[in-house]
Amino acid sequence: MRAFSPRLATLLPALLLCGPVAAAPDPTNWTAVLDEASGQNVYWYAWAGDQRTNDYIDWVAERVEEQFDIALTHVKIGDTAEAVSRVLAEKQADNDDDGSVDLVWINGENFATMKANDLLFGPFADALPHFALTYPEQNPEVVTDFTLPTEGYESPWGRAQITFYYDSHELRGDSQEIATPPQDIHSLREWAEANPGRFTYPRIPDFTGSTFLKQALIALTDEDKALYAPVEESDFTAVTAPLWDYLDALHPHLWRSGRQFPATGPEMRSLMSDGELSLAFTFYPSVPAAAVADYELPPSTRSYVLDEGTLGNVHFVAIPYNSPHKAGAMVVADFLLSPEAQAHKQDLGVWGDRTVLDVTRLDDESRALFTLDESNPAMLPAGALQKTLPEPHPSWMTALQDAWQARYVGN
Amino acid sequence: MTAPHRLELRDICISLGSQVLLELDAEIGPGEVLTVMGPSGSGKSTLLAYLAGFLAPDFQARGQVLLDGQDISPLPAEKRGMGLLFQDPLLFPHLSVAGNLRFGLPRSVADKAQRVEGALAQIGLAGFADRDPATLSGGQKARVALMRLLLSAPCAVLLDEPFSKLDTNLRHEMRQLVFDLLREAGLPSLLVTHDREDAEDAGGRMIELNH
């Protein structure tokens, strides 16, 4: 039925009444899903700013081709919003069953937007065979996205947490050796003043940069509670005033005096590699160690988490409501949750993104796959990620982005 | 080549806008050469373009061109049976000498290779078949061009100052060859030139244009 254009379909309401044009597969009947998935072309819209991620997705494509006869195409996008806007535009144009997006890498405000506009297929996540390995009762973060319950409309894929990293002995012979990197937001500013031009954060609306704003806001404002409810319910100006004061004071001491910012987290990493920065942060805790293994950063690189804890979240994959290949998309989502795929993803030589599976509860054979290379000195010390700050309500992200741009763009 | 042809130009009048460029009424019998003389700008080349079928759309022409009694003026150039010999030999640079001759042969001719070989022998260039035309001397090129024209079996021939670019010592010899062959083939020919010697060697009637 895919040959029908949406326009033709609306001309044939009788046909529509007889039954949905493309019956959505039932996730609880997994054998039927596998059957239907075989031979499908799945278009996965995923942020492509990091070569390691792209390479991992290429590996996934190979594996699902072998295992399930699914042709997976990575549609490389610079911002997840592009995929959301595409699905939304398709819905407005009455394209309800032949959308171009089958799977999307998503979380936070983009998930909130898609959910609010009924753009998602589901619930499907709970029915995925490998989902049980995440033990959601013990790990509620795999079913919560920026305070919102996922309700089975997205399937967890990986974990991110702001992690700082620096070169422990700057081999350049000057006296600005970093003995003690800043341990909280306030000392970060003092450090930046003492080491002008050696720190920065990605340009808003990049998600790593936006997360830094939220991290700073949580530390600076007294009204933490307000951040976990929709932004409309509080006085945005009052709550965020300390953040802007802080940034106004910080920016002159940043890289390029705060007149320019790197585009993304990975670009910040390149600046570290070139020696332009001395201190940086990433959303993926194992990135520094992986970059050392890749000869991108020097072996003297060390990572740490702020004393007050850092923001962390889980990232997911979701299926748009008008995807013509939902079965294939579900099989891919399930494969992403398999111990094989999760362990490969966590491998420092591959991507280094932490698993969402509850490793302690896996069988021995699977658990063995997840042994982390603790010997890499750039790796976070065990237990460092205990202090995870939960993400604020997604509406804060958008509001902060707009306010930042209004304040710092074009001056 | 044996059948005698006759070319009649009846009340030809070519004009550009309201200005009449030339008027002509003549008849050329088999093997005859009619020489049209005139300084540059007198409309000689326009006459040739008209007869060959290349008159630019800016010009208007009246009159009839009868080849063996049939009016060819409405026909496209390739169907007129009018052979044309240019100032330059214009041997196709991407084809060999044989390729150039072969290009002239009508498609229906059966034993092309043999005909080409015979033709080369006739102009004293036997064994030149595979040569690059760019390596021939001026006189050799002119002879190949002439032979190519004859092989295409035209019913009449137009000569556009074909000897003007040849060396003086070659010119007379070439004229003899051209006119002999044309006469032998029984073709009515129209020679356009500003060189009086051309006209004298041609030996036919002469019309002078002066504008």
Add this chain to the structure above:
Amino acid sequence: MLLRLAPALIVILLVAPILAGLAMALMPAFGYLPVLGGESLSLDPWRALFAEPGIWRSTLISLASGLIATAVSLAVVFLYLAAASGKRFDRWVRRLVSPLLSIPHAAAAFGLAFLIAPSGLIARLTSPGLTGWERPPDLLIVQDPWGLSLIAGLVIKEIPFLLLMSLAALSQLDPERRVAMARSLGYRPTLAWWKVVAPSLYPLIRLPVFAVVAFASSVVDVAMILGPTLPPTLAVSILTWFSDPDLDKRFMASAGGILQLGVTATALAIWWGLERLVARLMGCWIERGGRTRGENGLRLAGKGLILLASVTAFIGIAGLTINSVAGFWRFPDALPESFTGAHWVQALPSLAGPIGSTALIALVATLLAVTLALGALENEQRTERHPSRALWLLYLPLIVPQIAFLFGLVVLVEQFGTRPTHALVIFGHLLFVLPYVFLSLSEAYRRFDPRWSRLALTLGASRNRAFWRVRLPMLLAPMLTALAVGLAVSIGQYLPTQLLGAGRITTVTTEAVSLAAGGNRRIIGVWALVQACLPLVGFIVAIGLPRLLWSNRRAMQGAP
């Protein structure tokens, strides 16, 4: 007769999508787009647009970079032509510049960025010896707020284009005789060129110059790599608004597209004014009759500037190469500590798909363009008409900013429910390939001696036989050049591929530009190098094949 349809087909192919695209941008710009819930006309999109932070700065930078980049490129080209005396150095420079034409804008921009960045090649080569820098200086060079690096990137790429256009036009002017005449009146050679050749040359290359103004004021890929970021140029801003999940921003993006059209039109109008001004000043200067003053300065500038621009571009490409095989590379080391093929090995599996797509799109679009252009030109020859006045329409896709009408086109395509396919992208590329192919081919076609075809006809060959057996083989070299130009244009296209392919169809160019955000110089080096090399293949074939085929035909060795 299919042939007779060719000119009309070309005009429709070029004009209809642009008009439709502009219409579909104009309506949402005033709030009307029922699919997205815009039912009535309003000025809201414009209010939203002008309330955007930094919008005026974006607009001004787009305008200024367009004008300055064009003025500088044109000045460098004219200075060179004036100073060139046909000596070995000048021929060598010309040979150096021509391959730059084939390098896609994005690759050249990456090369420049790697060169001039604070941790780039120049800083590394001079540090710490000359500069004393032990670590990269905290200087805002690449992506500077004034768009200077953007202008530099554009200049590097527009010089070869304008030079080639000027050289083609000069062949009609007989500059040697003009200069010789002026020299006999006592003018020094460079001054003579400026006074007797330049005023006749400029009108002949005016349309290409306009195309450069339009391109430079609305470029997307180069601006993403080298342009300012807070805010970016107008065209780049429009691109981000269009992909915002807040669909209301699409109305604003459409208004932005129309604003871009206005910016480019303003740039052209200002350029037109500058033309008048310069013409008047030149007039006074020529009338004053100075014969020697300024000669040496002009000559040195002419040789120096073009050399600087071309060498910069080449070192940039060399920088890409080094980066693509670099191991760990600490500042200020001039060379990496080690070299490794790992980046290439890693990229190889993902290169195949985009290279295949790039080649397919480029080949089909170019073959279509060459067929259409040949059809139209052959028709022109057969009907013996003068080149049609509609010719300026060929420049329409080069003068209307891509971003202004491509979005409208995408909206239109979305409404028809057409899925992104290679065919759609090829169609988009055809819009930009066709003009260049036509311009490049028409030059050779119209110069082709008409007597060759007449000769073929009087020998009894049909018109088709004359075309296939005489005109086509004799024009093989320029036709292959036109093919190579078409391939290069297609390979370099970013926006049409990105928009019409909806990200699903990736070429080396879209991949390279999307990697820019990651800032990983090694991977960017690999992709940009591949992007730079692909069009070269076309030019190598265009130069090599005729030499091979005509090795035994002396008269075919040079240009026909």
